[in-house]
Amino acid sequence: MQKIESEKQTLTRMIKIYCRKKHRSKVLCDDCQALLDYSLNRLDHCRYGESKGFCNHCTTHCYSKVKREEIQKIMRFCGPRMICYDPIMAIKHLFRLKSN
Numbered sequence: 001m002q003k004i005e006s007e008k009q010t011l012t013r014m015i016k017i018y019c020r021k022k023h024r025s026k027v028l029c030d031d032c033q034a035l036l037d038y039s040l041n042r043l044d045h046c047r048y049g050e051s052k053g054f055c056n057h058c059t060t061h062c063y064s065k066v067k068r069e070e071i072q073k074i075m076r077f078c079g080p081r082m083i084c085y086d087p088i089m090a091i092k093h094l095f096r097l098k099s100n
């Protein structure tokens with residue numbers, strides 16, 4: 001699978017986990033949906049395209065400060081939990097981290 005598409009799937013999965021756990025919402029709440037839409041749009045318009053590195057390590061930081069902090073909070077929360085919810089995706093995520 002292409003890198004951007006794979007990151008979109010990981011992001012979507014993580015935000016869903018976060019919303020379910022933190023906001024007790026079965027479907028994405030409005031705030032999480034807005035953050036997901038924003039993040040997917042960033043990925044669609046990433047200036048590096050398929051050669052992009054991991055957003056966390058990016059020097060461009062195309063996210064607004066507020067959105068970047070929100071997404072980092074979700075990553076910190078979901079990172080350790082991903083291994084339970086979606087081991088395959090978590091392992092891919094780890095490999096991506098190591099290769100970047």
Ligand code: SF4
Nearest residue numbers: 042046055058060062
């Ligand atoms: S933070 Fe960097 S790598 Fe991530 S989408 Fe924005 S420009 Fe691309």
Ligand SMILES: [Zn+2]
Nearest residue numbers: 019023029032
């Ligand atoms: Zn939510």
